Amino acid sequence: MIVGFSGKLYKKYEKDGIELLKEAIDEALEMAGLTYSDIDGIMANIGRGSFHGNKTYLNPPAQIGEYFGIKPKIIDHVQYGGPSVLAMIYRAYKAISAGDADTILCVQGGKISHIRDSNQFQKTDIIDSPFDDFIKVYDQMSPISDYAMVAYRHSKLFGTTDEQRALVAVMQRYNAINNQKAMFRDPITVKDVLASRIVSYPLHLLEIVYPIDGFHVFVVSKRTSKSALRNIDILAYGEAHWPNPPAEWDDIIYTPTIESAKRASFNLNRVDAFELYDSFTITVMLQMEDIGLVEKGKVGHFVESHDLTYKGDVPINTGGGSLNTGQPAYMSGGVILEEALLQLNNMANGHQVSDANVIFLNGIGWWSRRHTVTLVLGEKK
Amino acid sequence: MRDEEVRSMYFKYFQEEQLPFIQCGKCGHKFFYPRVVCPKCGSSDIKIGLSEGLGKIFAMTRIYKKDGSYVVYGIVEMNEGFRMYANIVEENGNTADIGKKVKVIFREINGKKYPLFAVT
Numbered sequence: 001m002i003v004g005f006s007g008k009l010y011k012k013y014e015k016d017g018i019e020l021l022k023e024a025i026d027e028a029l030e031m032a033g034l035t036y037s038d039i040d041g042i043m044a045n046i047g048r049g050s051f052h053g054n055k056t057y058l059n060p061p062a063q064i065g066e067y068f069g070i071k072p073k074i075i076d077h078v079q080y081g082g083p084s085v086l087a088m089i090y091r092a093y094k095a096i097s098a099g100d101a102d103t104i105l106c107v108q109g110g111k112i113s114h115i116r117d118s119n120q121f122q123k124t125d126i127i128d129s130p131f132d133d134f135i136k137v138y139d140q141m142s143p144i145s146d147y148a149m150v151a152y153r154h155s156k157l158f159g160t161t162d163e164q165r166a167l168v169a170v171m172q173r174y175n176a177i178n179n180q181k182a183m184f185r186d187p188i189t190v191k192d193v194l195a196s197r198i199v200s201y202p203l204h205l206l207e208i209v210y211p212i213d214g215f216h217v218f219v220v221s222k223r224t225s226k227s228a229l230r231n232i233d234i235l236a237y238g239e240a241h242w243p244n245p246p247a248e249w250d251d252i253i254y255t256p257t258i259e260s261a262k263r264a265s266f267n268l269n270r271v272d273a274f275e276l277y278d279s280f281t282i283t284v285m286l287q288m289e290d291i292g293l294v295e296k297g298k299v300g301h302f303v304e305s306h307d308l309t310y311k312g313d314v315p316i317n318t319g320g321g322s323l324n325t326g327q328p329a330y331m332s333g334g335v336i337l338e339e340a341l342l343q344l345n346n347m348a349n350g351h352q353v354s355d356a357n358v359i360f361l362n363g364i365g366w367w368s369r370r371h372t373v374t375l376v377l378g379e380k381k
Numbered sequence: 382m383r384d385e386e387v388r389s390m391y392f393k394y395f396q397e398e399q400l401p402f403i404q405c406g407k408c409g410h411k412f413f414y415p416r417v418v419c420p421k422c423g424s425s426d427i428k429i430g431l432s433e434g435l436g437k438i439f440a441m442t443r444i445y446k447k448d449g450s451y452v453v454y455g456i457v458e459m460n461e462g463f464r465m466y467a468n469i470v471e472e473n474g475n476t477a478d479i480g481k482k483v484k485v486i487f488r489e490i491n492g493k494k495y496p497l498f499a500v501t
Contacts, residue, residue: 005459131414137490138468140451141444148442149455156479245414247456247464252440
């Protein structure tokens, strides 16, 4: 039922965010063979300060509808960071199956380069946690320092090395070399990763995503006749939320993916490629463990003994992931979902996994890994 | 107790260089981040206690600035059993690492005292 999609990525987009969104919607609708008047549902998750200047819409799906003249039957503001768009796909399928709408626009992204370049967020009354007053007062740089702490604890407990983490960046870069949408396409080595400066120990610059301007739009519709895409279905789904501050978790080396993957309960032997949220190298490794691809603590050895490229035995982040395309509005979910659809439709020129029929996606959201979504896509046979 | 009272009591204790925490009167769970309900059992029977200020580093990172200097940010686990985020200070040649013992110290941030931790 995904009949069209688009990802528009720019290091710095010169016009307003709403114009960038229109570019993405137009392209996705064209692929779907549909028009604005066909849309009767909108789901969205938009980065802060994404539309006009530094403005944040309070209810993005409603205000997108207002701007583009769409009168939806249903709207949904799914906001828990990067994986939100994966959850939107599931919600859109459910809504269409239930007859609540026929064609739903799922939107994620934003224009944030002005925030990135100013190095500070716009001051608002929006708070991330009831405990901001007790956490954000400290000298830190979340989410980088947050994931760096996990990477260091993982090393301490299991002996995971900098070289092993670097291998993830190196293999993803190999996948990016032929991806036209990737911003970083020169081959790199483990040595290059380790020579890049340490931002938050032990994470190096080449292990960290670069935030960019970008929108992803996915059109979910029961009107599939005009679309050339395969009739992709949701083969499995699970989400999990651990909203407590991770300092209060049993251990920070686990993510809620342990639960979302269990809820999806999908046989990994049937998977042709994995698209795993890649805000940092360690993020990918945590998910490899938590989805059950490898036992907790053993991912370091696993990345040394397997080929994670699109040509390899365990293809992961086959287009290079957001580590190489850049991260639209601080959220990578659209990048991995677009890549999954390219793979499934044999459209991943230069990085196509042969005979890709089942793609396993996992997303992690918010600065401290509190929200996860597991989504498996393929044709139901 | 009201939420606002708990939060102001925390800041009052900080100014007195005391580290508060909360113990649930029903299930005994101990936690730092101030709430009027126990995050484990949902009880409103909460009691503010004072920590002895001793613990160890559970997780940490060194955040590097452009000039090459760095700060240490981490999660400490106090002897009473609760965990919290804070900056960690390396004094007298003691180097921070996971498992190293720490004690609470107080430093002014934006005009108010907050708990930090020194490696002992």
